[in-house]
Amino acid sequence: xxxxxxxxxxxxxxxxxxxxxxxxxxxxxxxxxxxxxxxxxxxxxxxxxxxxxxxxxxxxxxxxxxxxxxxxxxxxxxxxxxxxxxxxxxxxxxxxxxxxxxxxxxxxxxxxxxxxxxxxxxxxxxxxxxxxxxxxxxxxxxxxxxxxxxxxxxxxxxxxxxxxxxxxxxxxxxxxxxxxxxxxxxxxxxxxxxxxxxxxxxxxxxxxxxxxxxxxxxxxxxxxxxxxxxxxxxxxxxxxxxxxxxxxxxxxxxxxxxxxxxxxxxxxxxxxxxxxxxxxxxxxxxxxxxxxxxxxxxxxxxxxxxxxxxxxxxxxxxxxx
Ligand SMILES: Cc1cc2nc3c(=O)[nH]c(=O)nc-3n(C[C@H](O)[C@H](O)[C@H](O)COP(=O)(O)OP(=O)(O)OC[C@H]3O[C@@H](n4cnc5c(N)ncnc54)[C@H](O)[C@@H]3O)c2cc1C
Numbered sequence: 001x002x003x004x005x006x007x008x009x010x011x012x013x014x015x016x017x018x019x020x021x022x023x024x025x026x027x028x029x030x031x032x033x034x035x036x037x038x039x040x041x042x043x044x045x046x047x048x049x050x051x052x053x054x055x056x057x058x059x060x061x062x063x064x065x066x067x068x069x070x071x072x073x074x075x076x077x078x079x080x081x082x083x084x085x086x087x088x089x090x091x092x093x094x095x096x097x098x099x100x101x102x103x104x105x106x107x108x109x110x111x112x113x114x115x116x117x118x119x120x121x122x123x124x125x126x127x128x129x130x131x132x133x134x135x136x137x138x139x140x141x142x143x144x145x146x147x148x149x150x151x152x153x154x155x156x157x158x159x160x161x162x163x164x165x166x167x168x169x170x171x172x173x174x175x176x177x178x179x180x181x182x183x184x185x186x187x188x189x190x191x192x193x194x195x196x197x198x199x200x201x202x203x204x205x206x207x208x209x210x211x212x213x214x215x216x217x218x219x220x221x222x223x224x225x226x227x228x229x230x231x232x233x234x235x236x237x238x239x240x241x242x243x244x245x246x247x248x249x250x251x252x253x254x255x256x257x258x259x260x261x262x263x264x265x266x267x268x269x270x271x272x273x274x275x276x277x278x279x280x281x282x283x284x285x286x287x288x289x290x291x292x293x294x295x296x297x298x299x300x301x302x303x304x305x306x307x308x309x310x311x312x313x314x315x316x317x318x319x320x321x
Contacts, residue, residue: 009051016058016154019181024156027178029053033061033092034124036117037133055181061092061128064102067186087189088152091128091182098127106187108143108194108213115139115198118205128182131167134174134233141168141234142213142226143196150186155179161186168233191219193307195300198228199292201283209284212272212296214304221245221254225297230276230289237275240297244268257312260305265298272297 011029013019023029029051032038041047055061067088087105089098095113099122103110109127116122116139130140131151141164150161153176167175176182196213200206211228223241228234247264248254278289 008049010054011051012054012057014057016060016183019053019055019058020154020156020179022053023181024179026051026053031055031132031181033126033129033132034094036121036125037129055092058092061090061183062094064089064093064097085189086186089127089185089187091131091184092126093128095122095125095127105189106143106147106194107190108146108196108215109140109187111194111196112139112143112198112211112213115196127185131174131182131185132176134168134172136168136171136231136233137207137211137229138234139196139198139208139211139228142211142228143194143215144185144187145226145234145236146194146213146215146224147187147190148215148224151182152184152186153180154183155181159183165236168235171232190215190217192216193304193311195304195307197296197300199296207283210276210278210289210292210296212293212300214297214300216304216308218254218308221249223248225272225275227272227276227293230278230293232277235275235277237272237297240268240271240275243271244301257309259309260301265301268301269294269297 011022013022023031028049030038030047030049031053033055038047065088067084067086087102089102095116096119098106098113099110113122116125127140130138144164149164151164151167152159152161155177156179162175169175192215194213194215196211198208198211200209208229210230213226215224217224223244225237225241226234227237244264247267251261253260273290273294276290276293278286280286284292
């Protein structure tokens with residue numbers, strides 16, 4: 001028997017205000033950005049929305065800017081810190097644009113974007129869509145967590161910002177209220193190196209079995225981390241962050257940029273793995289995921305430290321020259 005065909009309303013607002021009004025009127029409306037998650041869910045009958053809210057005609061969602069404080073994100077309720085030079089990445093910016101335009105300003109996110117799907121998926125898929133789907137395996141989440149990003153969300157009654165670590169509330173669940181849409185992601189350009197690495201069951205077109213992102217913040221002498229695919233939600237590894245920041249401080253390594261002692265890398269890796277809450281599933285066992293995370297943590301730290309040392313030599317070379 002043919003499946004019953006249900007009518008679907010397709011709303012295509014051309015302005016942000018109209019999109020928010022539509023969502024206020026029909027909170028069950030399912031937003032569509034690139035459609036690379038939504039279309040799969042519709043095809044497999046995972047979702048049967050009565051209303052689809054197409055966001056692709058809202059041009060401001062597909063752009064990024066440096067947050068000057070004067071833009072739409074700085075309106076009432078935009079939250080503290082608006083206008084401090086952060087990158088304001090519209091929710092509808094695709095992976096291809098992140099890679100092509102923001103590789104040097106948002107290196108962690110761009111590294112993650114390079115690993116997403118295929119060129120077709122990267123051309124359509126958006127960072128906002130990854131957040132909307134809130135899969136524990138979504139590749140944007142670890143670098144957003146490590147960078148301390150904030151998510152700007154809005155409804156017809158106002159705008160608020162949510163820290164990335166508070167955004168993920170459960171497996172494929174996020175902190176959006178039914179009448180809210182994701183407008184932008186606010187990310188401070190890094191003062192130090194960022195890294196991302198993921199392990200999958202093959203080299204491309206693969207959902208992460210485990211993923212990890214690391215950001216060193218020499219300006220504040222802090223460390224950011226993000227774990228993917230190894231807990232019900234993407235999450236940070238706060239003990240590992242604090243351990244590494246303190247170890248670098250105590251050994252004067254932020255200044256000296258000397259080689260990193262193995263003991264520091266080992267303990268950092270152990271603490272990252274300990275922060276995970278993995279499960280056994282078809283892609284890997286919990287034990288493998290923990291092991292993989294420790295390996296990813298050690299590798300990304302080695303790469304980031306090499307970058308940091310390189311930045312130091314480049315700066316002293318310039319000063320001497
Ligand atoms: C073949 C294939 C390979 C893939 N590979 C990867 C991969 O390697 N890594 C990875 O992380 N993902 C992967 N994905 C999943 C998907 O491409 C990403 O999650 C992508 O970021 C989704 O973006 P989108 O714009 O297509 O979202 P959509 O499908 O349009 O939307 C996704 C979800 O977000 C919601 N949404 C979208 N925009 C907004 C908004 N502004 N406000 C509120 N809610 C919103 C939608 O309602 C929906 O629930 C893959 C998918 C496919 C089909």
